[in-house]
Amino acid sequence: xxxxxxxxxxxxxxxxxxxxxxxxxxxxxxxxxxxxxxxxxxxxxxxxxxxxxxxxxxxxxxxxxxxxxxxxxxxxxxxxxxxxxxxxxxxxxxxxxxxxxxxxxxxxxxxxxxxxxxxxxxxxxxxxxxxxxxxxxxxxxxxxxxxxxxxxxxxxxxxxxxxxxxxxxxxxxxxxxxxxxxxxxxxxxxxxxxxxxxxxxxxxxxxxxxxxxxxxxxxxxxxxxxxxxxxxxxxxxxxxxxxxxxxxxxxxxxxxxxxxxxxxxxxxxxxxxxxxxxxxxxxxxxxxxxxxxxxxxxxxxxxxxxxxxxxxxxxxxxxxxxxxxxxxxxxxxxxxxxxxxxxxxxxxxxxxxxxxxxxxxxxxxxxxxxxxxxxxxxxxxxxxxxxxxxxxxxxxxxxxxxxxxxxxxxxxxxxx
Numbered sequence: 001x002x003x004x005x006x007x008x009x010x011x012x013x014x015x016x017x018x019x020x021x022x023x024x025x026x027x028x029x030x031x032x033x034x035x036x037x038x039x040x041x042x043x044x045x046x047x048x049x050x051x052x053x054x055x056x057x058x059x060x061x062x063x064x065x066x067x068x069x070x071x072x073x074x075x076x077x078x079x080x081x082x083x084x085x086x087x088x089x090x091x092x093x094x095x096x097x098x099x100x101x102x103x104x105x106x107x108x109x110x111x112x113x114x115x116x117x118x119x120x121x122x123x124x125x126x127x128x129x130x131x132x133x134x135x136x137x138x139x140x141x142x143x144x145x146x147x148x149x150x151x152x153x154x155x156x157x158x159x160x161x162x163x164x165x166x167x168x169x170x171x172x173x174x175x176x177x178x179x180x181x182x183x184x185x186x187x188x189x190x191x192x193x194x195x196x197x198x199x200x201x202x203x204x205x206x207x208x209x210x211x212x213x214x215x216x217x218x219x220x221x222x223x224x225x226x227x228x229x230x231x232x233x234x235x236x237x238x239x240x241x242x243x244x245x246x247x248x249x250x251x252x253x254x255x256x257x258x259x260x261x262x263x264x265x266x267x268x269x270x271x272x273x274x275x276x277x278x279x280x281x282x283x284x285x286x287x288x289x290x291x292x293x294x295x296x297x298x299x300x301x302x303x304x305x306x307x308x309x310x311x312x313x314x315x316x317x318x319x320x321x322x323x324x325x326x327x328x329x330x331x332x333x334x335x336x337x338x339x340x341x342x343x344x345x346x347x348x349x350x351x352x353x354x355x356x357x358x359x360x361x362x363x364x365x366x367x368x369x370x371x372x373x374x375x376x377x378x379x380x381x382x383x384x385x386x387x388x389x390x391x392x393x394x395x396x397x398x399x400x401x402x403x404x405x406x407x408x409x410x411x412x413x414x415x416x
Contacts, residue, residue, distance in 0.1 A: 030096065065112045083182045088112075132202075150318070244306060313338075319342030
């Protein structure tokens, strides 16, 4: 079975002369990513970083695979490639010999690419940077979530057997055993501590969890996501709340719908996105005139919708490693009502850039939405949100951070 792969070079020059870093000292850069079947934040973040590097003159070589190929593969083949994909190993070694990248930056390697690509780079003398945008190194579903609640049962387990017992990966015990086997095998090989030079996570909360999971603290740095190009501030005059994201249980969809059915949430709610609970949202919209299901929308329209909103709702009931919709809201000057949980509590400053509520509590969510909707001086909230974006979530700020961690890696400040 042939896997879908993309190997291409992108070389675009910065036209505005900003950030006068000479890109030649870190070119080419080999970037690796395993795309998901249903496009999500990790896919979007990978493409944003590739575009950011290319726009500033870096020669970017991409190596990608796609999980759509899983539908055409047999179970034993998927299992084997999850632990070690010999084809990816050979292809990455050949690509490195051909293009001679200064470093390799991976985002997602699960499940088809596998950690074999680390060893390909290592055997060719190329340092490895790995971005961490989920918790899969210690949690089979990558969320630290079970039965709608935060779960850390596997965090300190050498073998994540609770995840097998509870069928945490795709609600399938056999599939969960495969993922657990891959994690355990590479833990025994010391892949996570020896084959990666630097881990990049998105928040201090996520960094702390990775340290608890056993990754060396000196190898983990924090670099948040970013929004580029800048969409500019919105008007905030639409008179509605908005949710943007994947419509799935861990995102707190039921809690959000319950809050609007209570009648306490005075604003209309626009729901942008798709996912397993899309039909549930459509049913709710048919029953409640305040709920409007918009489905997927082009990114320009999404930013317009967010910018015109009075507030954005982020009701996730999993930890989240970041919460991209939050900084998209900040970019448009829209404050956020978010769960007081995980990374979200770190990103949203209660009383300044938005409000926090108790995760999974529709009563508290409705109360906070009403509080922010009726707050005096809404312009102050919008100004604070926009200032937060300008301070640390722009393309320029992220580029400086990215080049800084590349420099750290190339200088050998993170030895294996």
